[in-house]
Amino acid sequence: MTITRRTLLRATVGGTLAGAFGAAAPALARHRPTVFVAGDSTAATYAVADHPRAGWGQALPVFLRHHVRVVNEALSGASSKSFADLGRLDRILSAIRPGDVLLVSFGHNDSKAADPARYTEPWTTFPDYLRLYLDGARAARARPILVTPVERRRFTADGTPYLSHGEYPDAMRALATQTRTPLIDLTRLSFDLWGTLGPERTKDHFLWLDAGESANYPDGVADNTHFQAHGAIEVARLVVAAGPGIPGRDECALRRTPISDDVLTWPATRPAES
Template identity: 60%
Template structure:
């Protein structure tokens, strides 16, 4: 290779990183990874391994995420729409969210605790006002907010029918979504229909139920009609993921395995206890 050829080769090599970033090149055309952020309460939050198999539906959402989708679950056990924001968690989330990301907002269980001034909200005043902060914050940063009504508890009447337990809160979310033209996932209605179809006994397989001695984390047994075990978290996450897919709320190819009924509980990730 002559000295002239060597100089020409070096010049071309130096230009390659710049050429790769130009519009129309393969590198520039590669789709950016979308992140779904979850803001919510204990029904959606991530649990550490010492509490397994307890899991939130946000913790299970990654099993349905394809390689171009990331899930960042910020849900906090015990949080309401008010306390999550007042603790600065909403501001921290909005500092990380980017244009094109999604923000799933699902509160209600603890907003209903109106005797607690740190968490309680009124459905048609403070609840909607706080939820509006999530919507406005996401939009201001170029992200898409999605309101999610609170997942229904396991409640059955004497005739064996599932019944609603969230009062006016789900309807307040629906009304806010309609007024502000925000996409809505009606998880309250979807989960209530699922519990009704399963019935009082079979629905226990979704929730954190076990007899004494069955689970190391719950040696005395547990009968929790609000929180999920891994199987239930996966199936509730499937309800959310299918709505995201069917409503075209994510880029094509973001989700996978929506029809896979053989997702093992062990596919969930439980981080080490702090």
């Protein structure tokens, strides 16, 4: 039986969803716990042609036990609005099951006022769109977790880090409180990490490469938003360590340092775009 988004949104904890599944209940009992990721390019999974670029959602399995599945739907360029308008949220809600977790992380592209397809106002349309994710997950008896946007690599001339996401993190924090939704404050956690590392050491986390260092970036690259493998792994560590509601956390892996970049895999194509 196909469960549509409308079915999910009309379901209640009291049993509508269970009735809708009917004979599928035994299959649900065997369902592997799954972590879904709804987000943007900072979380996305990248392909062989993008190596060593990686997103923190791509690195989540490093810190989870093998029985937990990660479905990373994070999409480059997405905002909370465009992700939903493109049908990506519907795609998650058609697959998510009771007990699964949905990580919701936006804010990088919501601030792009010149692009009406992506722009949201931090205190009105941004939380309005985020509520679609929370309500949809809860209707499916899954557990939503809000994740404030990971901070960019931003330093003043004297090496002092500064914040770049305006009011969007505060708006997400307020929504988490209003809706009693668990929150991973990745903005604060990553900002603290970048401040500790400083301007030079953060280059090993972000996509900073010299000319000739990578065949995929022959002229080099200096990207202060996206990560190479090491940075993706360390941001994923922050997410999992701060998210006790995430199933199957591997405490040994969380304590292990350093972790080799080789633990990540890059598929032939970007899965969220193929």
